[in-house]
Amino acid sequence: MTIATKNQQVVFKVLGSGCKKCNQLEANVQSACEAINLNAKIEHERDFVAISNYGILSTPALVLNEEVVSSGKVLTVGDVKAIIKEKINAPEA
Template structure:
């Protein structure tokens, strides 16, 4: 599983990355987490508001910081 955090590295992006790590640990899942900061790359996903969360090349959230439990629910549904 590859998870991408899309954003400039702002506090919200960092919080989303931390919540993602927590969700992965809670679910006992292993995934590669990549931070994408290039604006062109972010726009290629159709995201106009960061932070964005992409799981296996599918955009699952943009414009808000999901909690660890919300991310955990998304991970279970994929």
């Protein structure tokens, strides 16, 4: 199944220092995207000044197309798939 994004580039950002939890979140995002054949760009932001601009208080955090969708926990592959379904496949308002 390919998710149509109407020419929208899907960009995930994992916010965190590069610790074990942050790296696990990044791996789970990668696995979720591969599982549903979503061609997404995945970045890992480690600069705490840049991270602070998102207004989060704990890492790891996940940003989807510049919207913070999670902070303070490692999402599972299933959690990431659910976020993708909700945020990207959501009907246009």
